[in-house]
Every structure is written in structure tokens, then in C-alpha cells.
Amino acid sequence: MTLLTVRDLTVEIGAARPVEGVSFEIAAGETFALVGESGCGKTLTALALLRLLPEAARIESGSIRFAGEELLALSEAEMRKRRGGQLGMIFQEPATSLNPVMTIGAQIAEALALHGGGASEAKAVDLLSAVGIPDPARRAREYPFQLSGGMKQRAMIAMALAGAPQLLIADEPTTALDVTIQAQVLELLARLQEARGMAMLLITHDLGIVAQQAQRVGVMYAGQLVELAPRTAFFSAPSHPYARRLFAALPAAGRRGRLQTLPGSVPSPAQRPDGCRFASRCDVALPVCAHEPPPWREIAPGQQVRCHLEEPRKVGAGGTAQSGAAVPEPPPATALLAVRDLAVHFPIRRGLLQRPVGWVRAVDGIDLELPAGRTLALVGESGCGKTTAGRAILGLQAATRGERLWQGEALKGLAPQRMQMVFQDPFGSLNPRLRVGAIVKEGNPTADVGALLAAVGLEPEMAKRYPHEFSGGQRQRIAIARALAVDPQLLICDEPTSALDVSVQAQILNLLVELQEERGLAYLFITHNLAVVEHLAHQVAVMYLGRIVEQGSVDEVMRTPQHPYTQALLAAVPRIDTSGKADRERLLVPGDPPSPAQPPPGCHFHPRCPRAAARCRAAYPEAVQLSATHGVRCFFPG
């Protein structure tokens, strides 16, 4: 039975149409996933369903029928009863989506009072326990800032459930969360949906999540839906040229070397072409594509594609990527940079005299070897100390103890000619007041800007422009050019692609690989994205709460992980399973990572570890060397 029918939905902001002609259906109890890159109109579509668009935007035309009722025809007062009552919504940022000065319980009670037949504390507590929050009675009396990110998102879900909605709209519900927490929340959503027979509109940019959670998929591009398909059909045979390129751009195991990339970028909502919106980037475009909007065609039962090609699946190379020769070689004998027992502790100052009463052990004694011309990936969840470690290795952050040896010689402070850094945020890493040329020359006034820009795949004329004229990916290229200007041997990349879309991420990863081959650069690649690690790294170090828990070659760590945490991390990543079967039986680690200010005694991982035994609580395990390269800090590896 169809619960929701959206027909030709068009949203206008000024003259631009960020959502245009979107139509889809959701059946009762079904999960429909809307995928697409940032800015393609997913969130606006969701907000339009609730008629909660931002003030500048309005629904230009279309129809939204929910449970047999036209939502766009309802009065605002009527619509309010549907909101929260029949359509619940959860948002991307749990940190900002809850009222900071109201208790969690009060915020849930508010929703209960509106839709759940009266506010009662007991009911709010019940809801909190239903979403798996431990000690719900206490949590109900707490404020949002006292909860971890994962718990806040659970509280959001509890709030959305208060009205017992028939449709839950989840807008990137796990994007802001760590992968182990993401796995918990996704599992919770699936469980609740099954138990309550709720339909779900799941919005995400992560194909892995789609593969794991959805029954049907809609792919959005530049404000339009371009493909609608059941999950199995979609993953076994993605059909729209854009969808196929998206798959090809995903980094994954066994796909080393170059990734397929999409050239150019998404046309902005203000200036969209008349014909197919993908035409300028499509490698199989026909002449007609440029000026005529493509029609929908049904190419398989339930699978529709908006493309001029009769049989889009059969044309072009699409779905597969060239696999490069990438058997990791043994590291060279001497390390370029060796890090010994590096620690960074931040004081926690309290009391009258602001004496340090404790320490945040952001980095707590790590040893690393960075071979020349190779990539070492430093992996871990947010707050585990990766960034701080990178900054300390660079010398930007004073270390509490430990040393850095550059080819055997101890380093003091910064070494600008040897090591450089590429940062995460492409918007914060370039001074908006300087021209690109001046930015690139920052560290080396005599640098050849044209050549450097060419080396990172930009036009030399771009030196005269200002950063705001560039997209995120281009900015990251400029940042790389700036680092290369001083000709360093080691580049520390702190999550350089995590703010970018998949297709752009592929471009940057390719660029890094090319530069490594051409210049023999070594990388310390800091990331939380395990797929990128498998694609790019030669060696991997896994970090948990300021310490490295497992270290080894990429094959050793990714194929035969020995530490329970590494295993949990790998298991938590939603995999794209072309067979389309959902495997829910995954290893889930419970709970949140503890605070580095009060690490648990003994092995830091023991409160969450399925293998924990008495001795784990007593002492931190020493490193066990499993092979020449593979080390693990666990009493019970395997």
C-alpha cells in the first residue's frame, strides 16, 4: 500500500530551482533511500514533505499525498498535526538539533504532549530506553551537552518516535557520527522500523548505508531524480551513467591505483542546462542530451532511469575501474621519519589557582616509522588523537614527551622544508583575502606558481583568482600546491577528503597517488575512512584513545585484523554487497569511546571489548609482534 506519493515536486529559492520535478513513492513499512552528493537537493526535498522549508524557499508546484491526503492543501494548523504525529524527522547534526537549555526529557515530553496523548515523564523515559539509552531515567533529566553524539542522535530518534509516526524521515542521520556509533544507530533504526512497521525515507550520500538499509533507492543529481530502482537491481546493475560513475569513484579494497573520476562539477542551481543536467560530465552523452531533457524509461521491472540512451547499461565502460598493480612492497630499511614515544597532554585547569588537576591524554606515547615514498595511514574515530598526533609530528604542537627523528637526527620544532601539512577543511585552509598565487607562494616566494598549479591539475591562470571562486576539491588542490611549493619529502594529510563528495574525493586521491609516484613523496594520511585506507595506504596504524593499538602493512591490518577494535571498526563499515542481501549480523561494539581525560584503567578498550577478561582491566597490554611489520597491543589477539 502506498503511503506517500510525491509528484513533480519543485522548490524555488529566488529564481533558482534546487529541487525540480521530483516524483517518488514510499509504501507503508518500506525504506526508501534518497542518495546524492551534497547540494543536490535531498534535504530540501525532505523539508518540503513536512512543509518546513527555510524562509527563502517555497514549494512552486507539485503534489504530496500522504495516507490518501494532499499535504499541500492542508491549512498550517492541520499540517502541524501531521508534523511529528504522522511524519517524524531526524536531522544530521545531533549536536545542534536539540535545544541546549531544555532537558532531554522535557523535549521528548513536548512531542508527547502534542501527539502522544499527554506528556508524562514515564513515557519519555520509556522512549529513551526503547532507543537503547542506558540509565534512561537519569538521562531524561540531563541536558543535551551532557550526552555523547550517538546518545543525542538516539534522543532525537526517541523524540521523533513520540508521535508514533507512520513515516520517519532521516536526513543523514549518521553522517556526523563515528563508524562504530553509526553502526549502532543504523541497527537501532532498522530494529525500530521493523517493530513498528514504520516507513522510512533515508537520506544519505553513503552508498554503503543504502545497500545495508534500503529496499528501494532514488538517485538525485542537481535537483532531479535520475534513477529509481529496487535495491537489488540497483546494486547489481546501476544504470544511469551518473550512478555508474559514482560506483566507480568509490575507493575500496582490491581497487588500488587510479579511481574513475567524474570530470568537472555539479552545475549550480542558478544556472542549469536545458537538456540533461549531467550532460557536461557524461562520457556517453548523445548530441540530443545537451538541449532536450531526457525522458524516464523503465529498463527493468521497477527500475527507471532518466536518460536518452535506450539501454544506458550497455554503453560505456562505466562500472569497473582499472585495478592497478599494488602489492605493497616491504618498506625501505631506513625510515624517513621515526616517532618515538610521542605524547601530547593538555592540562585540565580547575579551582582557585587554575592548577592542572588532570590531563587530557590526547596522544599518549605513540611510535611510528614513516618510510620514504610510502603512505602510512593513521586511522581512528574522532577524538582519538589523530589530528593532535599529526600536528605534534609536524611540530605545530609542542609534545609533552617523545622525540622525532628525521633520518636518525632529532628534530626540534618545525621543519618546513621537510614536512608539510594538508588540512581537512577546504574552506578554512585558504586565506580568503589572498590571491591563489600569493597563497601558493606563502612558504617559498620564488616558487613557480604556474608549474605547481599545473602539477595539481589546475590552470596556471587561476593564480590571479581568489579562493572563494573555487569549489572544495579545487581548494584542496591549491592547499596541496602550497605545501608542495617548499618541496617537502613528507606530507601530513589530515582528513583531506572527508569534507568532499565521493566523486571529488576520487580526484584528490588520484592526485595524491600521482604525486607520490612522480615526486617520491611520503604521506602520513590521517583518516577515519577505512575504504580510503585500503585504496591508498601501504601501512596502517589504528589509534584508540591516544595510543596505537594495531600497526602493520595494509593487508595485514585490513585482511587479518588482530585487535578487537580494528575488527569492530572494519565490521562497522557498511559494505556494498552486490548481491543486495542485507547482513545485519555484524559485530557491534557497544557504548561510546571514553574520554581521553579519564581513560579506563588497564586496556582502554576493555569496557567495549567482547573479549575482555580480568587481566585486561589490570594492565595495558604490551605490543605483540605478529610479524616483522604487524604489531598489536592486546592480550588476546586473533
Added chain:
Amino acid sequence: MLAYLIRRLLYAVPILIGVNVITFALFFVVNTPDDMARMQLGVKHVTPEAIEKWKAERGYDKPLFWNAAASGAGKLTETIFFEKSLKMFALDFGRADDGRDIAREIRQRMGPSLAVAVPVFVLGLFAAISFALLLVYFRATYLDFAGVVLCVAMMSVSSLFYIIGGQWLVAKVWHLVPISGYGEGLSAAKFIVLPVVISVLAGLGASARWYRTIFLEEITRDYVRTARAKGLSERLVLFRHVLRNALIPILTGAVVLIPSLFMGSLLIEAFFGIPGLGSYTIEAINAQDFAVVRAMVFIGSALYILGLLLTDISYTIADPRIRLQ
């Protein structure tokens, strides 16, 4: 928490000392007491004896920091710095240049000052917040636009105009209340109404516009969208969610002014003949009574620093993020 407050309290001490040193430098180092005497006595009466006499009567004849002529601790205490500056910490303000006891004067005049300043503070805050809320409720309509224009126009009018115009219209043309003066007890009410209304009006434009900006900023936050997604009405969203968050900066920002209410308002008190500390200060300025001005500077600063302290405290009470840390 307690440690935090004690720390803030201790932090106030060096600031108060700094204020004391600045005033001392301003009053005794920039110009010597001789200069002051000459100025006070006027050109006709300046003789060396007259200057000495003037200084001796007011205790300005001692050395600034070090009295070599005195004995023992007197070397330090029988100095202008000790007598005139340090003693202020003990709330000993000495005598005005016309010989009256400053502390007594202050005690007497506090009441009338508060009688005007407190209603102005409370009503002004209430009026500005209500007006801002009204504009925000009708945001992006012509009403909002007209309201903002009105605010800008109101803040472009000199406060002197509000006072003079108000006095003229209400007291002189309509004869509703006396133009100026003050009475004891309840009879004060009729003297207070006009100055209060005028002060509230004069401050309304600027604060309402500012609060409106705060509200509008708050309204774009994510949690407001969450509240709407629950199905709350716009009115409830505004009053239950936005108001509560926006009031934290607004109210705690206002708290800093509370102790300073004792000082009254210079302009209003002078125009309406209210015998408060504000008019006391003005009289002292016009009479060039250095001792009174010095005392008022010190008290004003002390009250402001107290206000800062109260702000900290009110923040910890109002904002759970700080209270529970």
C-alpha cells in the same frame, strides 16, 4: 563553581586597584593641588597664602606618596595617596571640597536615584524585549520593516530631545505632571512617571533593534527546526524555545547594569530636579568639586565590577551548560 566565583572575586581586586591608581594619577599627578586651588579660588584671590590655606583645609597640603616629615607609619599614611585614594577602599570618601561629608550625601541621595533608575531598567528591558519579539513574530513583513525603520529613527534622535520635548509636551502643554521636582514617599510617584517614560522611550530604539537581531540569529538555529518538526506552533516555538535561549545573553547582559542603577542618570536627574546621585555628580562637575567627582568615579567602578561579578553568577545560574560543568 564556588572556586570559580572566588576566583572572579579575586580578579576584581587588581581591577579596583587599577581604577584607584588611574583616578589618583588623573586628579593629583596630571595637575598639582596648587593648580586646583588656583582654579577654585579664581584669578582675583590667588595669593600664595590663600592657596596654602585652601590646600590645608582640604588636606591637599601633604606630600603625594612619602611624607619624610612624619614619623613611623605616618611616613606612608600621612600622604595624599593614602588619605585620598587608599581610604576609598574602606568606603571612606572624606569631605567634599565644600566641606560636606560625601558618604552621608551618598546615603541620602541613593533612594531617589533608585526610585527612577529601577523602574527605567525593568520597564525598559520589558518594553524592548516585547517590541523585539513582536517584530520577530512578524518578521519579513511590512510591519517588521516599519518597526526597524522606527527603531533606527528613534535611535537617531538625541536623548536631550526626548527630555526637552517630553517635558514641554506632557508637563507644559498638557499639564499632566509637574515639570520637575521630587517628593518623599508616595508623593514621589507623580514626579517619577515622566522621567521614567522618557528614559524608556529614549532607549527603546537601540535595544529593541539589537534584541531583534539576537532573536533572528537564534531562530536560524537547528533546534528551532527540530521544534517545528515536532509540530509545535510558531508561537510556541518562539516563546518556549527561541525566547528561552535568546534571553540568556540578553538578561545576563543586562545584569551588569544592575549595581550601577545606584548611580542614577546624570541627564534625567538634572533635568527633572531629582535629588539623586546623578544630579549630585553634575553639581559637583559644575562646581568643579574634585573630591566628589573622585569619589563617584571610584564608586561607579566598584559597582560596575560588582556587576561583572553578578553577570558571571547569573550566567552560571541561567545556562545549564555552565552550571553543570
Added chain:
Amino acid sequence: MKFVLLWSDFLFFLLVAGGVIFGLWARRVEHQRAAWRKVGQSRVGMAAATVLVLFLAVALLDSVHYRERLPGEGEHYAVEVRSVLDALLTPLRTRPEKTYSAPLATHSFAKENIAGEGRDFPRLKFGGAHLGEALSRHGADIALRCAQGLGLGAVAGLALWLAGLPLRRRAPHLAWDAVFVTLGVFCLIAGPLAMLAQGYHVLGTDKVGQDVLYLTLKSIRTGLLIGTLTTLIMLPAAIFLGILAGYAGGWIDDVIQYLYTTLNSIPGVLLIAAAVLMMQVMIDTHPQWFSTSAERADARLLALCAILGLTSWTGLCRLLRGETLKLRELEYVQAARALGVSSGRILTRHILPNVMHLVIIAIVMDFSGLVLAEAVLSYVGIGVDPNTISFGTMINTARMELAREPMVWWSLTAAFVFMFVLVLAANLFADVVRDAFDPRLAR
């Protein structure tokens, strides 16, 4: 004739020159140009700017000072210091009545004993003197002059509009219509004023018979000077200390924070009162420092600016400190540090340009407040020298007469209206500038 360059003139010209240089620089710098273009595209902004420019023109004319050469042998100059504006307004300045007279009046405001005729309102010496005995023509004369003035104004407005055509063609995206409408309105007001002023005291006369229109025009310079010089004086300290505190941190930050918290905790009016009192003592006890009374008044004006600056830098300083703290952690600053760029270079290349918008916003936002403050301070007796013509001193002298029956309302009204127009224009302009420069609103 001998030119006199008062200190305030010098600083004012310096400021204008600085403004011009800043403008030339801003034209070349992309983000500055973009922001100012936004200001230029706003109708309100351009209209307000036009009004401000007109005020500025008056102030500039009033800032070219000279002493006239006395007739007779040798090099003797008048003690009186005049300005070009005084020269332009000579008819207004040199036709004082005895005392109060209402706007456009032909008779004095107060009855007087007139020899042989008992008590009556005496005829004014200059106001309406051209009418002679034909007093019945008074109304018709006024109407005629108004009409002539409107005609003249319309012609002038048209001429300006034609002269502006090339500008419109060169920069068609700016809101020129607002400029020319404002100029047109100005011409239509100024025309009749000018025509009437030739035969009457358009805005009446004050207690000593001075023309109120003249006084009001002279007040403009004082207001503008206080509004701009104050900011100029405090700017270097605020920028330097604010950025330093934010970037250096540690004890430097502590010291600077202590400094501004302490200064800030002294209530502004009281600090100004104390400082002005002390300054007065200083000026009074050192008469030998000043050769003319104009210089003395000028010194007091500058000192007032300095004192106002001293009390008002703390706000901007704190703002800049906070912003610098944020910028310091930004990744492009981190990247510069990693590249080995020196702290000084980071401050000038990365921090300063990125806090400049706050400085510009502060300058325009403070202006109107300072103009209003001048009036209040002068009223309280801690403002400009009583001999300096300013809105504050005008209001101060006029208020004494409020109790008179019927009321002497014209001085007060003139001062308030001019001040209102100036401050309103400044407030509107400040709003537009803030909207154009505030990056949070840019999104």
C-alpha cells in the same frame, strides 16, 4: 590674509586624505571592492552617503582657517580666526540683531521700550529690512522668494543630474537614482533657504541676535570632528592591542585584558568628566600655550576627542581580540605557521586583513553615537569649549529660554533637526556598511 592651520584642521585633512587613500586601495582589493559595491548598490546606502558628503563638504569648508589682514600699516592680523565657510556666510554672520527673533520675522521677539512709542516689538535691524514700511508685503515676499528658490533649486538639481550622466554610464550598477533624488531634494530645500536668507533670518536669531542658520551650519564641523577624530585617535591602539592580545596569548593577553577591563569599568561619563575637569585646569593654568582663543577652543576639542577615544577603544579591542583568537586557530594560519612564516607576517597578511571588516564596521557604527554624545556632554558641561559652536552648546544656551512664554523654540528645533538628519544618515549608512561587510550576513 594669513592661513591658520589648527591642529584639528590638520587632523581632519589627514583623515580625509587617509580616507581617499583607503578608497584607492579598496578599489584594487577584490573583497573590499565587492563589499563597497554592495554599499553602492543599496539605495538607502547611497542616499545616506550623499547626505553625509554634503555635511562633510560644509565641515571641510569650515576647516580652512585664516586670519584677516587688518587695514593699516605693517603686518597686523585680526585676532579672530575665520574659515572659508564664515566668508561664504558673511551676510548671515555680519547681521546680528539685538536679541531673539523668530524665523522669518520682521520684528523682535521681545517688547522693548522704544523711544517715544512706549513698549512694543521693535523692528529688526536686518530681518525684513528691505521691506521698508511695506510690511503688508511680508507674506507675498516670502512666497516670492520661496518660488524663486524652488526654481533655482530645480535648475541646480537638473544641472547636477546632467553633470552626473557620465558617472552613471561608467558605473551603471550603482544606485545613482538615490543619489540624484537626494541631491534634488537638497537643492529644493537649499534654494528657498538661500533666497530667504538674503532678506531674513530664516531660522531666527538667538539670545545675542546671532543667526541660527549660521550657528547650525557651524555646528556641523564640531559634530563631524568628534565623530571621526575620536575613532581615528583610538584606532591604532585598539587594533594593535586587540590583535596582539589575541595572537600572543599568555601574559601579554592577560596584561592587555587587565588594561581594558580596568578602563572599561570606570563609567564612561565619569571618566570623561574627571578627565575634562583636569584638562580644563591644565588649560586654564597655562594660558601662555595658546595665542588665540580659537586655538584654545581647538585644543579643548582635540582633548575631548582624545578622552572620548580613551574611553571607547576598549569595545573594539575586545572584539578584535576575540576574532583574532578564532582566526589564530584557523587552518590557513596553521598552514602559514607550518610553512615557517614569521609571526609578524602572519599578523599582517592573515590576521589584519581578516579583521578589517570589524574595524570598518566599528568606525561607521561609532560615528553616530559620538555625535549624539557630544550634545549630551556639552550640555552637562564636560563637552567642548563654551565658545565653540556645536549642537550641544546651542541646545545648552537655548534650553534656558524654554520657560519663556511664548517659547523660544527655533534654536532647539534647528539643532535637533540638523543633528537628527546627520545621525540618521550615519545610522542608515552604518547599517548598509555592516550588512555589506559582515561575513555572517553574506551567506
